[in-house]
Amino acid sequence: MENSEEQIAAWSKKAEMNDYRCDICGELIGYDERETYFETKYCATHANRMSKDD
Numbered sequence: 350m351e352n353s354e355e356q357i358a359a360w361s362k363k364a365e366m367n368d369y370r371c372d373i374c375g376e377l378i379g380y381d382e383r384e385t386y387f388e389t390k391y392c393a394t395h396a397n398r399m400s401k402d403d
């Protein structure tokens with residue numbers, strides 16, 4: 350439910366293993382960016398930028 354440290358740590362490992370990175374800047378995707386990433390392939394910053402450009 351909450352964003353526990355354990356969940357965040359587990360996500361970080363998973364992101365590294367699966368190479369979840371922003372398509373634009375190549376940053377590893379953070380725990381709270383993951384939903385954005387799965388929808389857009391971008392980090393939160395770039396997903397916002399792209400949707401504004403649209």
Ligand SMILES: [Zn+2]
Nearest residue numbers: 371374392395
């Ligand atoms: Zn990015």
